[in-house]
Amino acid sequence: MTVESRRLDGNAAAGRLADVFAFDATVARTRCGGCGTTAPLGAHHVYADAPGMVVRCLVCEAVVLRIVRTPGHTWLDMSGTAALDIPDGDPS
Amino acid sequence: MSSRDGGMTFLSRGFVGRRDARRDAGRLPPGQYDVGDGFPVLSAGPTPRTAPEDWDFTVTGEVDGPVRLTWQEFQELPREDVTVDIHCVTKWSKFGTTWSGVALDTLLGLVDTSAEHLLAYCDGGYTTNLALEDVADGRAWVVDRFDGRPLEPEHGGPARLLVPELYFWKSAKWVRGLYLSGTEEPGFWETLGYHLRGDPWLEQRYAGD
Numbered sequence: 001m002t003v004e005s006r007r008l009d010g011n012a013a014a015g016r017l018a019d020v021f022a023f024d025a026t027v028a029r030t031r032c033g034g035c036g037t038t039a040p041l042g043a044h045h046v047y048a049d050a051p052g053m054v055v056r057c058l059v060c061e062a063v064v065l066r067i068v069r070t071p072g073h074t075w076l077d078m079s080g081t082a083a084l085d086i087p088d089g090d091p092s
Numbered sequence: 093m094s095s096r097d098g099g100m101t102f103l104s105r106g107f108v109g110r111r112d113a114r115r116d117a118g119r120l121p122p123g124q125y126d127v128g129d130g131f132p133v134l135s136a137g138p139t140p141r142t143a144p145e146d147w148d149f150t151v152t153g154e155v156d157g158p159v160r161l162t163w164q165e166f167q168e169l170p171r172e173d174v175t176v177d178i179h180c181v182t183k184w185s186k187f188g189t190t191w192s193g194v195a196l197d198t199l200l201g202l203v204d205t206s207a208e209h210l211l212a213y214c215d216g217g218y219t220t221n222l223a224l225e226d227v228a229d230g231r232a233w234v235v236d237r238f239d240g241r242p243l244e245p246e247h248g249g250p251a252r253l254l255v256p257e258l259y260f261w262k263s264a265k266w267v268r269g270l271y272l273s274g275t276e277e278p279g280f281w282e283t284l285g286y287h288l289r290g291d292p293w294l295e296q297r298y299a300g301d
């Protein structure tokens with residue numbers, strides 16, 4: 001089986017993404033793509049009065065994440081996040 | 093006599109008030125409101141504070157002979173005073189703002205180029221894209237004075253772009269240079285759901301508007 005024939009379209013990831021993002025994002029730990037600092041998202045700096053929301057590294061102020069809501073859309077840029085560590089939710 | 097004067101004054105004041113309101117309504121692009129004397133500061137990051145001796149302005153990219161200006165060299169370029177209305181995509185508009193700076197025509201005239209687009213780049217990493225035809229012929233400036241005073245860092249000082257015919261996110265704060273290109277490369281907000289051009293009169297707020 002070739003890689004191409006096993007390749008799925010983006011819809012196949014929808015369920016998984018919904019699982020992944022069903023967490024309290026503020027406790028997920030991100031590694032800054034700029035300086036490598038690892039910290040919970042909630043500890044980063046958020047600039048929310050701009051046309052969108054910009055989350056910046058608490059150490060180097062590099063952009064870690066950007067979110068924009070437009071009519072009918074949510075735009076998410078995580079190109080500044082080198083890794084995201086999401087703790088399992090409390091099962092109770 | 094005094095009562096007639098009083099009546100005249102009252103009528104005259106009311107008439108002028110209504111006329112101003114109508115004229116201002118005509119100045120307001122669709123979906124905007126008049127913020128009056130306020131001047132909101134919207135920040136996507138910390139405020140850079142670049143000293144004049146550390147500041148320069150470059151025109152690079154697809155040009156014959158890139159240009160770098162020091163603060164002093166920038167100050168020696170021909171200067172223009174402009175009074176314009178500005179319109180933020182977050183829906184506030186501000187009428188009759190006064191600025192002083194150097195026309196982009198002057199800065200672009202320093203290089204030879206056949207590029208049709210530019211990406212303005214700034215301290216702090218912000219960028220915004222502009223079509224050259226939207227900034228030519230006296231429609232854009234790099235300004236370093238607002239309201240007769242040096243531009244404050246919170247409002248983009250030492251120098252910012254001023255492109256009043258487009259939404260104010262195009263008037264990039266802390267601008268440090270222009271990168272000219274034959275292709276349109278979206279900037280900071282244009283890559284994340286905002287319109288590539290951003291004409292407030294056409295209400296081009298978001299991608300697809």
Ligand SMILES: [Zn+2]
Pocket residue numbers: 032033034035036037057058059060061062
């Ligand atoms: Zn960092």
